[in-house]
Amino acid sequence: MAAKRRKDPLWARLILVFGVVLVVVSGGTLVAAQTLISQATDSITQTNLLQDNAGAAAQEGGNNIDGAVNLLLVGIDAREEGSSVTSVLSDTIIILHIPATHDQAYLISIPRDWRVEIPAFAKTGFEGSTEKINSAFSYGYQGDGTEIEKRSRGMELLATTLNKITGITFNGAALIDFNGFASVIHALGGVDMCVDEEAESAHLGVDSDGKLVQGWYSETSGIQLPAGVKPLVHKTGCRTMNATEALDYARIRKSLSDGDYGRQRHQQQLIKAIAKKATTSGVLTDLGKLNELTKAAGDAFILDTQGIAVADYIFTLKGVAANDLMLIKTNEGNLRSELIDGVSYESLDDESLAMLNAAKTGTLGTFLIEHPQFIAKSA
Template identity: 45%
Template sequence: MPTATSRRPADGREAGRRSTHELRPEGAKGKKKRKSKVRSPLWAKLLTIFGAITLVAGFGGVVMAKSYIGQLTDSIETGQVLDADSLKNDAPDAASALKGPIDLLLLGLDTREGWAPNTSRADTIIVLHIPASHDQAYLMSIPRDAYMDIPSYTKAGWHGGKDKANAAFFLGSQKNQGWKGGAALTASMVNKATGLKFNGVVVIDFNGFKRIIDALGTVYMCVDHETVSDHYIVENGKPVYAKGKPTGVFYKNSYKHKVGCRDMPGWEALDFSRQRKGGANGDYDRQRHQQQLIKAMAKKASSAGIISNPAKVGALISAAGSALKMDTGNVAVDDFIFALKSIAGADLLMLKSNGGTYNSADVNGMSAEMLSGNTLEMFEAAKNDQLGQFILAHPEFLNREK
């Protein structure tokens, strides 16, 4: 078997030259390279997506960056989610928690207009894994329709059972447990399936994502197949939110995302990334598009037009702070940020559960997805901090979209 590494192998288009994503042993130091364009650090990009654009440290100085971080942390709602020993990272104290591998659970909520409190479901469940070498980061999605064993959570009146993955957040939020209960039960479900323990949990609803993209202005997205919206229709030649009106492939007024690459405003980018019908691979296409959106947001956030404009940085932080809910496992948010400062944005790799293809089953008359053996092996590799080896053995799990 090839040498274990933390970076992805170059694809065919890059054969014959060294790729910036070429695999190498985790933690190993490579040969000196020529000076090249400075790469935006991943810690800044992630905190843009899940919080703030602290890339200003490279332009306005550390004091300026800490000022922005202070604004961000003051506006984020925090709470204790990882209060069970089985969910917490095994580090003995907060000081050592960020020295080894880091695993974050990222939850995107489907919260719609008119819905009552505690009715949201986590339609996006992503594990962000950073190896102990802190030279790479991986995004791994769990399908919303994956048939999962959801452990008991008596605080919310749930006594355990099996259901689709997106139900865990809803079940855990009942009896006034709110987002903390929903996140705790979802983390417990993921832990039971994968064995992963977490350094933190980040929760954001889709409306929050839209506010962050609006603060960025637009994001550059590519539509690989015409996609019909389940949320927008066209009236008088303009796209408008459907607000309960019929939508989908059977209605001619439904908005269509046309094939091609372009700058998208917040409503369009978010709507495209949420669609799971009409494509060849259903929710797996949506997983790819959501990961594409995260990368597009990261690229836009690190562009000169954003980081050099204090007004835009301030608007972005305001939008992000009001949209986020977090548990960082008793580690200060600014410590979390600067622990990741050496990871470059180009080092964010996206992995596809079940290799991006259906693995369906009929469960008591309900169509559901099952996590394949290779997918469970992927999460086991993350648990053991060996995702580099896994990608070498299963390159089909790598999402190569830019």
């Protein structure tokens, strides 16, 4: 499938579309909704990210998707065109699971250090190996091609890896640059976040005037900042964060007691906070604000709906509100690290694998009733 060029990011436009659906449900007209949905989605970049790993085809002659839905959301660092970087890791891996009732949504974060068997991938000559799951994207990304072709290969190998381990097939996928949320958050006037544990930034500092200063992180030396600048410390408590603060908080893991599990939780919270702010701040009822929101960010998202119209997804999932996003943690949020040949890996316990199997079979809701310890804090 050839990539379709778009001007604005996926989630900004999906927020607009979801808002349109809420307006329709509240008494708007279907014709108006279809017009706005078309305007909001006609410039999204769409390509085949999953290749032969799709779980469901488009439903003919209707605008509703049958059965449970699993979408693969993957976050990576942005790469400039012409970059010499040949290895790109998937920084964030999330399975968005929606049951057949289409009235609930679950965000399941996959530990990026999970030790798994990555299958051979003929498109890049990769022969297969056993290592961290975030390497799967890298082995697909490597090689010749345009940036979108390399990213598509990376997504394909990651989806294949997850499918072979869990049996989950995906109805669609989105490749996300978390930094792409910055303009969206700015257009929303910030997002409300609750810091559950004091955390020191690995990327931002504060100067003597209280101004934020961008630093960079070294694996050997930690955060690198200009003289006189101290690392930003996120204090516990709830408050409105601007885009820089919110994205920084969602990236921290080294200074958290539960490491990557804490970061997974905070990234889930950020996604929920963006959705909640968009649906409660008056943006959805103000066409001017909606237009500003859809134009807020740059090229940060690539979408694969496996042939299903974006509008069909929206109409199908209109029963899923921002407050219905349930955050799910593996291993009950506890570290299960093991050192193999000097490398630290994460493993998933049997109950976590059973939880993923419940997502595969569409019984996740029942599983969580029996295992509430897998539900993470939403704020």
